[in-house]
Amino acid sequence: MTTTKEAPRTNGKVTSGDAQVDRDHEYAIMLAAFDDDDAVSTASSSLSQVGTDGAQIKDLVTMRTDACGVVHIRQLNDNSTGLGIAAGMLGGLAASVLLSRPAAVPIVGLGLVGGMIGKLRNEYRKAGTGAALLGTVQPNTSAILAIVKAEDVTKAAAALPANTTLRTTYVDGRAAAHLSQVARRIG
Secondary structure, eight states: OOEEEEOOOBTTBOOTTOSOOOTTSSEEEEEEEESSHHHHHHHHHHHHHHHHTTOOEEEEEEEEEOTTOOEEEEEEOOOHHHHHHHHHHHHHHHHHHHHTOOSHHHHHHHHHHHHHHHHHHHHHHHHHHHHHTTTTSOTTOEEEEEEEEGGGHHHHHHHSOSSOEEEEEEEOHHHHTOHHHHHHHHO
């Protein structure tokens, strides 16, 4: 079950008490829209700092829409490439043990293949997320999509700059695991 709540505003500014916390759901999806790219990078850095300070931010996506409203994902926090490299290296180690070969060649070779597959997965996720977000952000606008633990919504909202348009939707943990589904729910 998903509920959508607009965060109330005070004089157009985000304050720490603005975001309403829904205790019935595990995660919150926050979509913050900005007029320029500098505000997005500042907000992204601020949210990363909030995450470093203890708030649980599961995923952070920065995007920009063009004049036609097409969403272009700029940054997607994804460890697909790293996981691909690790899986490839483990596969290379297993292959070297089974084939009685020196370990370096299969580990490096399959590690590179795993890294390329991980990078392809990352690009696939970016395309799927961008397609799911069509129409959620106004044309010529930058935005951040953050999946935050529900009890940390107030901290995350307080980290956003003043005059931020913020939409928040709450989902359970299972729904928060799939980024493209999460993106559809915020729209």
